[in-house]
Amino acid sequence: MHVVIRTIAEFISISILALILAFAANAVRTKGSIDLYKVYFPPIRSGETAVEEPTRPSVPISVKEDPSEKDPPKKDFGFQTVTLEQAVEIHNDPMAEIKVYLFVDARDDKHYEAGHISGAIQADHYQLDLYLDNLMQYAEAAEKIIVYCNGGNCEDSIYMCQDLEGMGIAKKKIYLFDGGWEAWTKNNMPIETGRSE
Amino acid sequence: MSDSKSNFRRLDEFEIPFPFIVRLFLGGHFVYMGVNKIIGSIEFLKQINLYEMLPSDPPHFLNATAIVLPWMEVLCGMALILGVWIRGGATQIAILLCVFTPAIFLRALAIHNADGTPFLDIEFDCGCGGGPVIIWKKLLSNTGLFLLAWFALFSQSRRLTVAKLLQDRAK
Numbered sequence: 001m002h003v004v005i006r007t008i009a010e011f012i013s014i015s016i017l018a019l020i021l022a023f024a025a026n027a028v029r030t031k032g033s034i035d036l037y038k039v040y041f042p043p044i045r046s047g048e049t050a051v052e053e054p055t056r057p058s059v060p061i062s063v064k065e066d067p068s069e070k071d072p073p074k075k076d077f078g079f080q081t082v083t084l085e086q087a088v089e090i091h092n093d094p095m096a097e098i099k100v101y102l103f104v105d106a107r108d109d110k111h112y113e114a115g116h117i118s119g120a121i122q123a124d125h126y127q128l129d130l131y132l133d134n135l136m137q138y139a140e141a142a143e144k145i146i147v148y149c150n151g152g153n154c155e156d157s158i159y160m161c162q163d164l165e166g167m168g169i170a171k172k173k174i175y176l177f178d179g180g181w182e183a184w185t186k187n188n189m190p191i192e193t194g195r196s197e
Numbered sequence: 198m199s200d201s202k203s204n205f206r207r208l209d210e211f212e213i214p215f216p217f218i219v220r221l222f223l224g225g226h227f228v229y230m231g232v233n234k235i236i237g238s239i240e241f242l243k244q245i246n247l248y249e250m251l252p253s254d255p256p257h258f259l260n261a262t263a264i265v266l267p268w269m270e271v272l273c274g275m276a277l278i279l280g281v282w283i284r285g286g287a288t289q290i291a292i293l294l295c296v297f298t299p300a301i302f303l304r305a306l307a308i309h310n311a312d313g314t315p316f317l318d319i320e321f322d323c324g325c326g327g328g329p330v331i332i333w334k335k336l337l338s339n340t341g342l343f344l345l346a347w348f349a350l351f352s353q354s355r356r357l358t359v360a361k362l363l364q365d366r367a368k
Contacts (some may be wrong), residue, residue: 010285022268032238041253
């Protein structure tokens with residue numbers, strides 16, 4: 001009986017110590033800190049791409065064949081999407097160089113620094129406070145904002161689109177590049193490593 | 198129970214300090230995994246969300262779990278390594294393994310049912326702190342870790358513990 005009580009006491013002691021240490025460390029760390037009250041995984045709104053603009057960007061696109069016509073119907077995340085060809089076209093436009101057409105990388109530091117679409121700025125949905133000033137500085141002035149993450153099942157770019165909309169950026173300016181990093185690198189498109197901002 | 202206790206005692210009395218080796222291995226493993234989770238806290242948060250065991254809205258439970266769990270692992274690991282609060286640490290490790298091992302199994306089963314991937318080929322990052330893993334191997338290793346935690350819990354040996362070392366020094 002004595003052993004059982006002692007085990008329970010030890011168990012509780014470790015739990016209390018872990019609670020104190022965990023919240024203290026979380027409070028003092030600058031990167032990787034988790035906000036207890038933040039909804040990091042908001043429900044992804046779908047089927048409401050109710051924007052006045054056409055689903056395609058208005059830059060002239062010289063793609064002969066629209067691959068989206070061949071592909072199965074894509075999921076509607078409530079934002080306009082761009083295909084790889086359209087993303088390349090926007091990227092090649094001189095407006096992209098001066099960030100009027102802005103590429104936003106919604107992945108974390110490790111992935112962004114390992115490689116990102118050249119000229120893209122980083123804005124991690126999970127650490128938004130750290131990127132907010134830089135993001136807003138460019139996003140408010142931009143005419144088109146192309147948001148991407150890894151591609152595939154990655155949802156971070158969708159969360160970032162929702163963040164941008166929540167920050168008052170007009171929805172018609174926001175484009176989701178759902179092929180993302182995977183599609184970009186598979187086709188040997190220009191990339192940068194490190195931090196270019 | 199008495200049989201298993203006597204087996205534990207036999208192992209305790211071996212020349213080679215088995216209980217110490219078990220504590221060191223198990224403790225080291227959990228410290229390593231816990232530290233990885235603390236460093237990659239956001240990645241860990243994303244991973245535990247994928248289990249859908251806790252609601253993401255309201256977020257308090259999910260976020261608190263991502264904050265506290267890695268520290269719990271580190272402290273349990275440290276307890277085992279140092280030989281302080283061994284039973285408490287071992288119990289907590291056993292409970293964590295009892296919760297997360299079936300969760301990993303169920304997630305793998307869901308993948309198997311969804312896209313027909315052979316169960317033995319299923320690989321994903323289980324949020325355990327070691328990156329993507331082949332799931333059947335993870336399930337096997339977790340079972341092994343559970344048995345080691347069980348052994349640490351019932352072992353009565355206090356060789357090479359901080360308390361024992363201090364006691365010997367005082368003498």
